Amino acid sequence: MDKKKKKSDFKNENMENIVEGKNPVIEALKSETTVEKIYIAKGLSQEGPMKLINALAKEKGIPVIEVDRKKLDDMSVINVHQGVIAQVSPYKYSTVDEILEYAKNKGEEPFVILLDEIEDPHNLGSIIRSANVFGAHGVIILKRRSALVTPTVIKASAGAAMHTKVAKVTNLTQTIKELKEKGLWIIGTDMDGEVSYKTNLKGPIGLVIGSEGKGLSRLVKENCDVIVKIPMMGEVNSLNASVAAGVVMYEVIRQRGI
Structure with a gap:
């Protein structure tokens, strides 16, 4: 042998x-x-x-x-x-509580990104990069049916994954309910929502991004407080998940006056 x-x-x-x-x-x-x-x-x-x-x-x-x-x-x-x-050493994931504690220690209202079955590691890396750039306190992903933090993700994030708290959870719907109990306003992203810049995105925010092909799953969508969309003006009526995430993240910090 x-x-x-x-x-x-x-x-x-x-x-x-x-x-x-x-x-x-x-x-x-x-x-x-x-x-x-x-x-x-x-x-x-x-x-x-x-x-x-x-x-x-x-x-x-x-x-x-x-x-x-x-x-x-x-x-x-x-x-x-x-x-x-x-x-x-192997990538050290955070917990949801650690993400919220991080926001508290910075004296800021929580801004958390939740990913509903993002499976493409390049999309995950790009979203983590945007989350870091736009001041989100952490990213929450699923333990299964999701890309995890791998060398591909770290490379796609331009190294931002080494500075950004990422938590893995078993059930995203349950996590959303727990965040709502802690005062976060859960914002989902979908084409049948309200226009993002016309929606109040101030305060403690949990921003949910749907998967590349299916968007938000039914239960996740039902548990969001509000659904927002990005206005589309061209012939193409959709954006890559990571691009859409970056656009809405920017709108959140714009409304916060940062």
């Missing part, structure tokens, strides 16, 4: 332990993520962003190892490592 592990076996075992690409690695080093080692392709350690990666790693006492690019190719999960890979 061959004791050597296949490349695919290595990838499957290390999906949550790898951060790839210059910006994601820099953000990992700037965050509270535990970075164990950094691998840089030979000959690149003093080029551009790699200098910053080396400086941040030295500051934190993290070993930097120069390796052949082929080794990075073998380690890579998403095949876009740009000559650098960080080995990190």
Whole structure:
């Protein structure tokens, strides 16, 4: 029996332990993520962003190892490592309570993003990036029927996933009910809703984004306090889930006067 592990076996075992690409690695080093080692392709350690990666790693006492690019190719999960890979501790998910506590500690009314079966990791990464940019206190995803935080998501978020609280829940409808009991106003997004900029989106907000193909599930939609839509003026009458999420997030902070 061959004791050597296949490349695919290595990838499957290390999906949550790898951060790839210059910006994601820099953000990992700037965050509270535990970075164990950094691998840089030979000959690149003093080029551009790699200098910053080396400086941040030295500051934190993290070993930097120069390796052949082929080794990075073998380690890579998403095949876009740009000559650098960080080995990190598995992604640490937050709890819903931790997200709300984070908002409280900042002296801000909660602004939480809830995702109803977003399965595309690129969409999840983009939504997390927008959530971070627009000051949301956290993102809530489902444990099943949902993309999880993987190297692809971290890369798509431009490293924002390393700074943004993400909680996994079993039942989104139940979570919505619990958030409503804690004073949050739950806003769903759907084409048959009210126009977003004509709707009051101030105060403690839970913004629910539906899945790429089906939108909001029936029970989730029924438990929202209000449904909003983005006005469409062109020939195409829909937006990518992550783009729609970013537009409505902006409307929330616009109304907050930020």
